[in-house]
Amino acid sequence: MPYWLFKSEPSSWSWDDQVGAGEAGTPWTGVRNHLAKNHMQAMKPGERGFFYHSNEGKAVVGIVEVTKPYGPDATDPTGRFGAVELKAVEPLPEPVTLEAVKSQPELADMALIRNSRLSVQPVTEAEWHAVRRMGGLAG
DNA sequence: GCCAACGTTGGC
DNA sequence: GCCAACGTTGGC
Numbered sequence: 001m002p003y004w005l006f007k008s009e010p011s012s013w014s015w016d017d018q019v020g021a022g023e024a025g026t027p028w029t030g031v032r033n034h035l036a037k038n039h040m041q042a043m044k045p046g047e048r049g050f051f052y053h054s055n056e057g058k059a060v061v062g063i064v065e066v067t068k069p070y071g072p073d074a075t076d077p078t079g080r081f082g083a084v085e086l087k088a089v090e091p092l093p094e095p096v097t098l099e100a101v102k103s104q105p106e107l108a109d110m111a112l113i114r115n116s117r118l119s120v121q122p123v124t125e126a127e128w129h130a131v132r133r134m135g136g137l138a139g
Numbered sequence: 140g141c142c143a144a145c146g147t148t149g150g151c
Numbered sequence: 152g153c154c155a156a157c158g159t160t161g162g163c
Contacts, residue, residue, distance in 0.1 A: 007160095007161090009160095009161085032146095032159095033145095033146075034146090035146095054160080054161060054162085055160090055161060055162080058161090058162075098162080115144095115145095116144080116160085116161065116162070117144065117145065117146085117159085117160050117161065119160085
């Protein structure tokens with residue numbers, strides 16, 4: 001089962017916003033990068049990912065689940081980019097900061113560090129479990 | 140607020 | 152099809 005990481009600036013869409021959106025799921029719009037788009041096209045409902053706060057916070061703060069596969073992004077007038085839909089699953093009891101991720105040698109290859117500008121990223125199974133445990137969840 | 144990284148655009 | 156210019160992202 002693949003795992004993912006979604007970045008958002010909390011000033012535009014925060015974890016609290018995602019939680020507030022409830023079970024219905026909300027479209028992850030605004031992606032305008034082809035690599036990020038490719039990752040979303042690979043996603044299937046039921047797959048999970050980390051929710052990361054960029055700029056402010058700079059930490060993994062929660063777990064989200066894909067509720068709908070890739071489809072059109074209503075915010076893209078060109079129609080070139082689409083979106084999946086996500087719902088919040090649970091918060092991390094302890095947010096895992098970028099600094100904490102960097103401090104772990106086994107996480108040095110995370111896309112979060114290697115390719116810091118990519119807004120939708122794949123996460124390996126090992127990374128998934130390591131970050132979950134760092135955040136206070138069962139692996 | 141700065142700037143490095145990097146994607147996109149447009150002239151040729 | 153190349154590449155310089157430009158815009159954006161996101162860490163610091």
